[in-house]
Amino acid sequence: MHIPDGFLNLPTCLGSAAVSIVALKQAVSKVGQKLDRKQVPLMGVMSAFVFAAQMLNFPIIGGTSGHLIGAALLAVLLGPWTASLIMTSILLIQGLVFMDGGISALGANLLNMAVIAPWGGYAVYQFFLRIRSPRMVAAFVASWASVLFAAIACALELALSGLPFVVVLPAMVYWHLIIGIGEGVITTAVLMYVWNTREKWAEEIVKV
Amino acid sequence: MSTIGNRKIIGWLVLALILGILVSPWASSNPDGLERVAEDQAFIDRAENLFAGLIPDYLMPGIENEAVATALAGGIGVLITLGFTILIGNLVSRKTIG
Numbered sequence: 001m002h003i004p005d006g007f008l009n010l011p012t013c014l015g016s017a018a019v020s021i022v023a024l025k026q027a028v029s030k031v032g033q034k035l036d037r038k039q040v041p042l043m044g045v046m047s048a049f050v051f052a053a054q055m056l057n058f059p060i061i062g063g064t065s066g067h068l069i070g071a072a073l074l075a076v077l078l079g080p081w082t083a084s085l086i087m088t089s090i091l092l093i094q095g096l097v098f099m100d101g102g103i104s105a106l107g108a109n110l111l112n113m114a115v116i117a118p119w120g121g122y123a124v125y126q127f128f129l130r131i132r133s134p135r136m137v138a139a140f141v142a143s144w145a146s147v148l149f150a151a152i153a154c155a156l157e158l159a160l161s162g163l164p165f166v167v168v169l170p171a172m173v174y175w176h177l178i179i180g181i182g183e184g185v186i187t188t189a190v191l192m193y194v195w196n197t198r199e200k201w202a203e204e205i206v207k208v
Numbered sequence: 209m210s211t212i213g214n215r216k217i218i219g220w221l222v223l224a225l226i227l228g229i230l231v232s233p234w235a236s237s238n239p240d241g242l243e244r245v246a247e248d249q250a251f252i253d254r255a256e257n258l259f260a261g262l263i264p265d266y267l268m269p270g271i272e273n274e275a276v277a278t279a280l281a282g283g284i285g286v287l288i289t290l291g292f293t294i295l296i297g298n299l300v301s302r303k304t305i306g
Contacts, residue, residue, distance in 0.1 A: 001240065001241060001242050002242070003242065004255040004256070004257070005255070005256045005257055005258040005259075006254040006256040007246070007251065007255065028300050031297075031300050031301060032300045032301060032302055035297070035300070035301040036301070037297075037298070037301045039212070039301075040297035041217050041294065042212055042216075042217060042220075043293055044290045044293045044294035044297065045217050045220035045224065045290065046220065047289050047290065047292075047293035048220070048221060048225075048228075048286045048287070048290040048293070049220055049223060049224040049227070051224070051286055051289040052223075052224040052225070052227035052228035052231075052282060052285070052286050055228060055232040055266060056227060056231055056232060056234075057236040057237070057238065057240065058235075059236040059238055062244075063238050063239075063244075064238055064239055064241060064244040065235075065236040065238035065240055066241055067240065085297070085300065086293055088296075089293040089296050090289055092292070093285065093288055093289050095259075095261075096259075096261060097261050097262050097263055097285065097288060098261050098263055098264065098265065098266050098281065098285065099257055099259070099260070099261035099265060100265070100266070102255075102256075102257070102258060102259075103258050103259040104258055154242060163249070163251060167249060168245065171245040171248060172241065172245055175241035175244055176241050179240075179241050199216070201212045201216055205212070
């Protein structure tokens with residue numbers, strides 16, 4: 001879902017960048033206040049894991065592919081502010097080194113995948129826990145929804161840049177409803193593994 | 209924090225390297241969701257590159273074998289991401305709790 005250069009107009013690029021900067025400043029502040037420094041290596045390897053997993057496009061129907069975003073996984077495991085920072089790190093590397101996501105669209109890509117996806121996923125996860133869903137179910141729905149939220153945001157940005165909203169929104173939603181199932185399966189599988197190990201190390205994580 | 213030991217950390221890193229190096233050459237090259245919409249709605253041609261990345265499209269420049277070029281890009285990407293996130297984490301988390 002990485003938007004390349006050329007898809008968005010200047011006001012949309014600047015507007016989304018402004019929103020992202022405000023959200024990320026808050027993430028820096030929250031993580032700075034609460035995160036245990038000893039947890040930084042864990043952040044590092046989870047970031048590397050999500051980067052690698054994002055490279056693995058899986059084919060879906062109709063000659064299209066999808067890949068993990070990982071924002072909901074990080075939000076559930078490490079907390080939404082930390083997830084926001086890790087996603088920012090990944091998106092910066094992808095944009096600057098691998099030309100995955102345009103430099104001019106970086107603000108929009110950050111907004112979709114480093115702000116909306118982790119927070120949307122986290123909110124859905126918390127909601128499902130509150131209505132007493134098993135955490136596996138909560139994680140599946142949350143990660144599926146996180147992809148959908150990011151896709152809707154992406155469609156809005158394309159529409160603000162002059163593309164027809166009534167066409168782009170349903171098309172983006174259609175494909176990402178399907179891609180989101182892959183996100184849900186991978187996220188749930190990783191979390192099941194993490195939650196079911198004997199060491200219970202995930203319970204020790206300070207979630208920020 | 210004591211239970212998140214070095215073995216766990218190294219385990220995740222090894223997994224990331226396996227995915228980035230050994231599995232990435234098998235990734236689907238079909239268009240992703242956004243690219244598919246851009247193709248169907250005929251705005252894919254608007255895509256351009258304002259900036260030349262060092263390793264464009266996850267292919268190590270100068271390597272003819274595509275699987276090897278992808279594996280190298282994946283391995284390098286995993287290590288850069290690891291280093292960059294640890295740098296950010298250290299800059300941001302000034303406080304040590306516990």
